[in-house]
Amino acid sequence: MAFIQEPPRLGNQLDDDPMLGDYLERAVPAAVRDAIVPELRALGADAGGRLYAMQLADRDNEPVHTPWDPWGNRIDHIEVSPLWKEAAKLAAERGLVAAAYEPTHGVHARIHQFALVHVVGPSLDVYSCPLAMTDGAARSLIAAGNQALMDRCLPHLTSRDPATAWTSGQWMTERTGGSDVATSETVARKDADGTWRLYGTKWFTSATTAEMTLTLARPEGNPAGSKGLALFFVQVRDDAGRIRPGITVNRLKDKLGTRKVPTAELTLDGCVAEPVIGETDGVRNITPMLSITRTWNAVSAVSGMRRALALARDYAGRRSAFGALLTHKPLHVDTLATLEAEYAGAFLLAFRAVELLGRREHGVATDADERLARALTPIAKLTTGKQAVAIASEAIECCGGAGYVEDTGLPRLLADAQVLPIWEGTTNVLSLDTLRALAKGGALEAVADEVRARLADARDPGLAGPARTASDALTAAGAWAQTAMTDPVRMEAGARRFAMTLGRTLELAYLVSHAQWCLDHGKGPRSAAAARRFAAAGVDHIAELSYEDARLLS
Numbered sequence: 096m097a098f099i100q101e102p103p104r105l106g107n108q109l110d111d112d113p114m115l116g117d118y119l120e121r122a123v124p125a126a127v128r129d130a131i132v133p134e135l136r137a138l139g140a141d142a143g144g145r146l147y148a149m150q151l152a153d154r155d156n157e158p159v160h161t162p163w164d165p166w167g168n169r170i171d172h173i174e175v176s177p178l179w180k181e182a183a184k185l186a187a188e189r190g191l192v193a194a195a196y197e198p199t200h201g202v203h204a205r206i207h208q209f210a211l212v213h214v215v216g217p218s219l220d221v222y223s224c225p226l227a228m229t230d231g232a233a234r235s236l237i238a239a240g241n242q243a244l245m246d247r248c249l250p251h252l253t254s255r256d257p258a259t260a261w262t263s264g265q266w267m268t269e270r271t272g273g274s275d276v277a278t279s280e281t282v283a284r285k286d287a288d289g290t291w292r293l294y295g296t297k298w299f300t301s302a303t304t305a306e307m308t309l310t311l312a313r314p315e316g317n318p319a320g321s322k323g324l325a326l327f328f329v330q331v332r333d334d335a336g337r338i339r340p341g342i343t344v345n346r347l348k349d350k351l352g353t354r355k356v357p358t359a360e361l362t363l364d365g366c367v368a369e370p371v372i373g374e375t376d377g378v379r380n381i382t383p384m385l386s387i388t389r390t391w392n393a394v395s396a397v398s399g400m401r402r403a404l405a406l407a408r409d410y411a412g413r414r415s416a417f418g419a420l421l422t423h424k425p426l427h428v429d430t431l432a433t434l435e436a437e438y439a440g441a442f443l444l445a446f447r448a449v450e451l452l453g454r455r456e457h458g459v460a461t462d463a464d465e466r467l468a469r470a471l472t473p474i475a476k477l478t479t480g481k482q483a484v485a486i487a488s489e490a491i492e493c494c495g496g497a498g499y500v501e502d503t504g505l506p507r508l509l510a511d512a513q514v515l516p517i518w519e520g521t522t523n524v525l526s527l528d529t530l531r532a533l534a535k536g537g538a539l540e541a542v543a544d545e546v547r548a549r550l551a552d553a554r555d556p557g558l559a560g561p562a563r564t565a566s567d568a569l570t571a572a573g574a575w576a577q578t579a580m581t582d583p584v585r586m587e588a589g590a591r592r593f594a595m596t597l598g599r600t601l602e603l604a605y606l607v608s609h610a611q612w613c614l615d616h617g618k619g620p621r622s623a624a625a626a627r628r629f630a631a632a633g634v635d636h637i638a639e640l641s642y643e644d645a646r647l648l649s
């Protein structure tokens with residue numbers, strides 16, 4: 096009989112991931128852990144079983160936009176995939192947003208929420224996108240202190256009832272682009288009766304099935320630039336789910352990945368809007384949204400890596416070549432080990448950002464926590480986004496040609512990962528945001544203190560080497576920042592290498608500290624091995640590269 100290769104399978108997505116289990120044991124008190132682990136385990140079974148099967152079966156279903164009904168009415172109906180409908184229900188019931196806003200687990204609420212997201216997110220075909228924006232909108236309304244909008248929206252945004260749950264959009268990107276948002280062209284006009292209406296084009300609105308959105312527009316007469324923009328709330332759909340007057344869906348985007356996400360181009364022609372907070376400073380007022388979605392991005396990057404690795408590892412146990420299973424081939428073992436180390440470092444960085452978010456939201460953050468969080472959010476987003484693409488690429492390569500064939504489902508890992516360094520701020524924009532954060536003062540010291548404190552945990556001789564690598568990289572980054580500070584061109588040109596060095600240094604410091612905890616708590620030497628391997632993969636990206644050379648090459 097001809098040879099037929101078995102496909103990779105997934106097990107329970109909690110139990111198969113020692114990183115998550117060990118982290119929860121270290122980071123949350125036993126009472127919280129006892130409460131959340133059964134829930135995570137049930138979700139882990141669903142994620143690796145029923146939902147993964149549905150995801151494979153649902154592969155060809157993509158959102159469909161129907162602009163008109165048969166009688167000529169403009170309806171702009173968007174039909175999402177069956178898995179997205181299931182995801183909407185599951186997300187509400189399991190509290191993928193709500194868990195962060197409920198008092199049950201206090202300062203650990205964010206860890207609880209993002210552990211849920213980590214376990215199930217990769218089985219939901221990027222439904223994490225509307226959830227991230229929903230979470231960001233809830234947090235932005237709270238930060239703005241707009242009581243009327245909070246009363247109206249929060250019960251829906253944080254609902255556990257699928258019948259009342261809303262999602263939110265985040266309409267920032269225009270034809271002028273998604274990075275330099277200050278150049279947005281949408282205008283806000285006030286009617287004689289005081290009603291605000293928006294006029295313009297939104298060029299990239301993700302998950303346009305949302306019931307509401309936060310968006311930016313320039314009140315007529317306001318100056319150019321980001322200060323002249325204001326943050327607006329728009330109720331996108333009526334109670335029957337119909338799109339409201341003044342909003343037209345021009346078309347859905349034809350994207351490389353995230354193909355289940357209905358991303359649209361919109362024309363706004365007089366849609367009703369409400370200012371969320373004042374009539375200026377829109378960019379500053381939407382930054383709470385950006386901090387939340389960037390944290391979601393980091394966690395989604397990490398969970399995407401974990402999914403890619405789970406499939407590649409399982410495949411290695413089912414695939415024989417040159418006389419042995421891949422799990423027994425030294426070069427394959429070595430390849431997977433490098434990927435595991437990257438995943439472990441990325442996991443710890445992303446969840447540190449999650450911890451800090453929780454501390455800030457529960458009023459227990461110190462000044463140092465605040466400064467650290469401001470820098471850590473862009474650093475975590477940019478570092479993990481790049482790692483996610485690299486790991487997805489390697490993981491599909493681990494499956495050979497099967498990894499390149501669409502109906503195995505494997506190529507989607509890479510196509511979906513590729514959005515992570517792009518949306519919510521590209522790697523370069525976030526490198527510049529890292530400089531912006533550090534310019535506020537005290538943030539670089541907060542990062543340095545964090546690294547030193549984690550490295551001080553290392554007592555095992557096997558961790559001395561990785562600790563030295565992290566410490567040296569920190570010194571190099573600090574020295575570079577000191578001298579580059581006086582030369583804006585040099586500083587900007589080197590910003591990505593600098594931010595990436597901080598990201599990898601933090602990851603290694605967290606790995607060292609976590610590894611020591613694992614050794615101390617009978618969890619074995621796996622994390623120490625990850626720290627050593629991560630250190631060998633390169634941490635210090637600082638390099639004095641000539642800008643003149645860069646210009647010659649551009």
Ligand code: UCC
Pocket residue numbers: 223224225227228265266267268273274275276277299301321322376378379380382385386388389391392395517518519520521524528531
């Ligand atoms: O929309 C997109 C797709 C949606 C899908 C989302 C799904 C997510 C799912 C994830 C999970 C899977 S993609 C497009 C997204 N676009 C962005 O993220 C924007 C990228 N660009 C930037 O981040 C830029 O750095 C800008 C827009 C923030 C730069 O704006 P400005 O106005 O030129 O810069 P300024 O003047 O420096 O900043 C204005 C104010 C300042 O405060 P004040 O007014 O007090 O001086 C800054 O300190 O905003 C403050 N600010 C911040 N505050 C700027 N950035 C931040 C920040 N990150 N945190 C706190």
